[in-house]
Amino acid sequence: SQTIHQWPATLVQPVGSPLSLECTVEGTSNPNLYWYRQAAGRGLQLLFYSVGIGQISSEVPQNLSASRPQDRQFILSSKKLLLSDSGFYLCAWSVDAGAGEQYFGPGTRLTVT
Amino acid sequence: GIQVEQSPPDLILQEGANSTLRCNFSDSVNNLQWFHQNPWGQLINLFYIPSGTKQNGRLSATTVATERYSLLYISSSQTTDSGVYFCAAPVSLNEKLTFGTGTRLTIIP
Numbered sequence: 522s523q524t525i526h527q528w529p530a531t532l533v534q535p536v537g538s539p540l541s542l543e544c545t546v547e548g549t550s551n552p553n554l555y556w557y558r559q560a561a562g563r564g565l566q567l568l569f570y571s572v573g574i575g576q577i578s579s580e581v582p583q584n585l586s587a588s589r590p591q592d593r594q595f596i597l598s599s600k601k602l603l604l605s606d607s608g609f610y611l612c613a614w615s616v617d618a619g620a621g622e623q624y625f626g627p628g629t630r631l632t633v634t
Numbered sequence: 635g636i637q638v639e640q641s642p643p644d645l646i647l648q649e650g651a652n653s654t655l656r657c658n659f660s661d662s663v664n665n666l667q668w669f670h671q672n673p674w675g676q677l678i679n680l681f682y683i684p685s686g687t688k689q690n691g692r693l694s695a696t697t698v699a700t701e702r703y704s705l706l707y708i709s710s711s712q713t714t715d716s717g718v719y720f721c722a723a724p725v726s727l728n729e730k731l732t733f734g735t736g737t738r739l740t741i742i743p
Contacts, residue, residue, distance in 0.1 A: 621665040625677040
């Protein structure tokens with residue numbers, strides 16, 4: 522069966538520090554991968570999605586970037602965090618060119634101080 | 635892009651009660667998902683239901699694609715049903731999901 526992992530689970534970082542959040546999927550090949558952010562407990566906003574290694578599409582201009590160095594690894598990064606980057610970050614995957622159903626990881630709660 | 639609206643925004647019920655949550659979407663969709671976000675933030679897949687009716691235990695969902703809405707029914711509510719329920723629909727062909735703002739359900743013992 523497929524599983525999706527995210528780490529760290531929680532993170533407290535000062536303003537101006539770098540960020541690296543990791544997401545990995547097991548049990549499937551060539552998944553579509555997604556990064557979402559949820560602020561204030563409601564509403565998920567799609568940040569990035571990837572249909573393959575090295576292929577990243579950005580949905581919202583911002584202080585963040587994403588990379589996909591391996592088929593089942595998706596990384597969210599920032600060179601300098603802003604207070605507004607605080608939130609709950611969720612990674613998701615879906616089958617490539619298939620059913621379209623998305624499955625979410627446990628999330629990373631980021632607090633920028 | 636597609637607009638997804640959910641109602642009611644908040645719902646407080648006594649344990650054992652039944653509830654109906656609604657999701658309206660502004661355009662035709664080829665996929666609709668219902669999720670439950672538990673108190674720890676985990677998004678749990680409930681239904682993938684582009685049309686028709688599905689049931690899973692005390693939960694069921696109906697999507698009427700021609701009228702652009704979906705309903706989630708919860709029967710005999712339990713305290714573990716508390717949390718936020720989201721529906722989400724994709725933007726056309728590339729399967730990016732647009733989420734509604736959610737319904738916060740609180741079940742009181």
